[in-house]
Every structure is written in C-alpha cells, then in structure tokens.
Amino acid sequence: MTKQLISIHKLCESYQIPDTFFEELRQFDLIPLELQSGEWMLDTSNLPQVEKIMRLHYDLNINLEGIDVIIGLLDRIESLESEIALLKKRLSLYE
Numbered sequence: 001m002t003k004q005l006i007s008i009h010k011l012c013e014s015y016q017i018p019d020t021f022f023e024e025l026r027q028f029d030l031i032p033l034e035l036q037s038g039e040w041m042l043d044t045s046n047l048p049q050v051e052k053i054m055r056l057h058y059d060l061n062i063n064l065e066g067i068d069v070i071i072g073l074l075d076r077i078e079s080l081e082s083e084i085a086l087l088k089k090r091l092s093l094y095e
Contacts, residue, residue, distance in 0.1 A: 002073075003043045003044075003045075004043065004044040004045075005034065005036065005041040005042065005043055005044070005049070006041065006042055006047075007040075007041055008022045008033065008040040008041065008042060009039065009067050010041070011024055011042060015054065017054070017058075019040055021041075021054075022040065022042070024064055025050070025064070027051065028064050028067075029073075030053055030064070030067065030068060030071060031046050031049060031050055031053070032046065049071075052071075053067055053071070053081075056070060077090075
C-alpha cells in the first residue's frame, strides 16, 4: 500500500490554522511528518488523529502538553480494551 501524502501548507489553508500548529505537533511527536522537497507532508491516514488533536486544542483549549497526555491515555485504554477482549475470548474456550 502506498502512502498518500498531503502538504501541511494545504492542510493549514483548508483548516484555517497557522503553519506553526503542525510544527508544534511534530515537536511533541503527536503526528509523524515527512520532509519531501523541502516541504512537510502528512500521510492522509493520520488525518483522523490530526482532527482529534485539533478539536482538543481549538475547541476545548487544551495545550499540547495536555493533548500529549490525553493521547497517551487513550492509546493505553485502547490497548487494554483489546487485551480484555482477547482474554474474554480465551476464557470462553474454558467455559
């Protein structure tokens, strides 16, 4: 599967946000960006994550440090839910 990349500049125009927002996200390792021909690009598969971060930041006024913690906790919850589902499935084999 090939990556579909989109320019950060185009995203900023589309979402009407400053270019610095994506630079800050990159610095916090909240989203992976790729540098191609001197321009930062985002894999379109990461757009839902970007939109989630934008809602937290712009709609709820959560700073990037807080978003970093929230994203980490949400990832941990998702991991634990997967583990619980697996354990329930394994347990049902013994019942």
